[in-house]
Amino acid sequence: MANLSVINTPVPGGIAVVDFYTNYANPKAFYSNAPVYIQQLDNTHWQALVGIPLLVKVGEKQLIVKDLAKQTIPFNVQDHAYQEQHITLTGKKKKYVNPNLAHMDRIKQERPILSKARKTFTNQTFNNTKFIRPVPGITTSPFGFKRFYNGQARRPHTGLDYAGEIGSPIKAAASGRVVISDEYFFNGNTVFIDHGQGLISVYIHMTERFITPGEYVGQGDVIGTIGQTGRATGPHLHFGIYLNQTVINPNLLINHEI
C-alpha cells in the first residue's frame, strides 16, 4: 500500500491534512460522521486526509479519531474565492435546466444509486502515490466555479472539465475497483472507481464505457471514451474526486494545485 502525496489545503473543496498519534494498530477517523481516509507515516504517526465540502462554513472543525479511546483533533478551514460561470442551454439541452415530470422520476430513481456509490468505503488499497490526468486536453471549466444555467443558480462545479474529441480514450486516474458503469440523466455515461477508504474517482458524459462494476483497473487503463451525453454543452470529460463523500479539487491529487 502506497501513501498518497497531498499538500494541506484546508479550504472548501480542498483536503485538510490532519496529523494524529496513536499506539493503536487499527485506528479509524471521522469528519461530520463520515469515515475519513487515513494513512500511517511511522509507528505512531498517522495522517487523515479530510475532504472539505464546497459549501462548508469556514472556521474550526473537528476530526474524531477512534482508537482504544477517542481523540478530538481540531483543525481550521479557511475561505477560498471561486469564480462565477454563466451557461446558456438552448434547444434540446434546455430540458436539463428545469427537467419535466418524466425526467424528474428518472432523476429520483437515480439519486439514491449515485448517493450510495459516493458513500462507498472499502479496504481497497491505494497502489499509486498520485493520480494522473485521465485525458490530455485543456481544462475548460475549473473546479468550484459558481454556476448559473440560463440565469438560474445551480450547484458549484464539482469537478474539472477537460476538452477533447468525441471518442478519445479516457484513462483510469489511479488503480482501483469499478463501482459504477452505467448511464444517468444528468451525468450521461458514467464510471465511478473506488480507490479505497472513501476515495473515489468519477468520469461523466462519456460516449463508450469499456469496464463493468466489480472489475479491477490499473492506473492508466483505458476505461472509455470522451462524449457529450447527459447535461453537457459540448464534448468533454467531467472528472471528479470524492473523499469522505465530498467533492474535492482533483488537481490536489494530480499536480498538487488548487
Ligand SMILES: [Zn+2]
Ligand atoms: Zn463538469
